[in-house]
Amino acid sequence: MxxxxxxxxxxxxxxxxxxxxxxxxxxxxxxxxxxxxxxxxxxxxxxxxxxxVPETEARHAGWAPSVEILSPRHGDRTGTDGANWIVDLNVTYPTGTSGFTTAQLTGPGAHNETDPLPGTFGPGQDERLPGVVVLASTTSGFSGPGTNLANLFNITALTDKNRSTTTIQDTWIVGAPLFGTDVDSVITVAVIDDLDYDGVYDDAPATVPDANEDGCVDARDLRELGVASNVATARVHINGDVTP
Structure with missing residues (x-):
C-alpha cells in the first residue's frame, strides 16, 4: 500500500x-x-x-532660413542728414524655398519697374523675397513702425546656390530721411514662417501688427506672428548734419 x-x-x-x-x-x-x-x-x-506631417515640415526638417545684417552693424553711426546710408542683408534658405524669382535693380521715380532688371519700389512685401520682413523702430511715415520696408530694397540677386542652401543678397540705399535724423534706431530683419504650408517662405505681411500692444513693433511681435529664421537686429545711430 x-x-x-x-x-x-x-x-x-x-x-x-x-x-x-x-x-x-x-x-x-x-x-x-x-x-x-x-x-x-x-x-x-x-x-x-x-x-x-505637412509637406513643408518634412521638407524643411533640420534646416531653417537665416538672416545676417551686413550693414549697418550694431553700434554704427550711419548716414548724413538722416539719409545716405545702406541696409545690406544676406538671407540664406533651404534650396527651393526662397520664393526668389530674378534679380532686380530698382528705386524711386524713374527707376521704378525700369529695364533691364525691373522691380517694384515701395513699402510692403518684396515680390523678389516675399518672406522677408524689415522693420525700423523710428519709422513714422507709411503705416508706422510696423511697416515692412522690404520692398524699398534696390538691388536683389543670388550670390550662392548649392544642393542644400541658397543665399540672396539684398541691398537698400536709404536716400531720404525716412527714419529721423540724429536719432537711435533699431533695424530688425527676419524671414516669416511658411504660414500657408505651400513649401515656400513667401508669407511676409505688408504691415506687422503690434501683437502685445506696447506701442513698439519689434522682435517679440515678429515671433508672435511666426518666424522661420533667426531675428537679426542692429541698433544704430542715424546721423544728422555731419561732415564725412
Whole structure:
C-alpha cells in the first residue's frame, strides 16, 4: 500500500508540474503576442503620423532660413542728414524655398519697374523675397513702425546656390530721411514662417501688427506672428548734419 501511494502521489505531482508548465507557456505566448501586437500598432501609428506631417515640415526638417545684417552693424553711426546710408542683408534658405524669382535693380521715380532688371519700389512685401520682413523702430511715415520696408530694397540677386542652401543678397540705399535724423534706431530683419504650408517662405505681411500692444513693433511681435529664421537686429545711430 505504501509503495502504491508513493507512485500515485508522484504521478499527481508530475501532472501538476505539466499543467503549470503548460499554463506558463500559454501565458508567455499570450504576453509575447500582446507585445508584438502593441509594437505593430505603435509602428502603424508612427507611420500614419509621419504621413500626416505637412509637406513643408518634412521638407524643411533640420534646416531653417537665416538672416545676417551686413550693414549697418550694431553700434554704427550711419548716414548724413538722416539719409545716405545702406541696409545690406544676406538671407540664406533651404534650396527651393526662397520664393526668389530674378534679380532686380530698382528705386524711386524713374527707376521704378525700369529695364533691364525691373522691380517694384515701395513699402510692403518684396515680390523678389516675399518672406522677408524689415522693420525700423523710428519709422513714422507709411503705416508706422510696423511697416515692412522690404520692398524699398534696390538691388536683389543670388550670390550662392548649392544642393542644400541658397543665399540672396539684398541691398537698400536709404536716400531720404525716412527714419529721423540724429536719432537711435533699431533695424530688425527676419524671414516669416511658411504660414500657408505651400513649401515656400513667401508669407511676409505688408504691415506687422503690434501683437502685445506696447506701442513698439519689434522682435517679440515678429515671433508672435511666426518666424522661420533667426531675428537679426542692429541698433544704430542715424546721423544728422555731419561732415564725412
Amino acid at each position: 505504501t509503495t502504491r501511494y508513493r507512485r500515485t502521489a508522484g504521478a499527481a505531482l508530475a501532472v501538476a508540474a505539466l499543467a503549470a508548465a503548460t499554463t506558463s507557456a500559454t501565458t508567455t505566448k499570450a504576453f509575447t503576442t500582446t507585445a508584438t501586437a502593441t509594437a505593430a500598432a505603435a509602428a502603424a501609428a508612427a507611420t500614419d503620423a509621419a504621413a500626416n
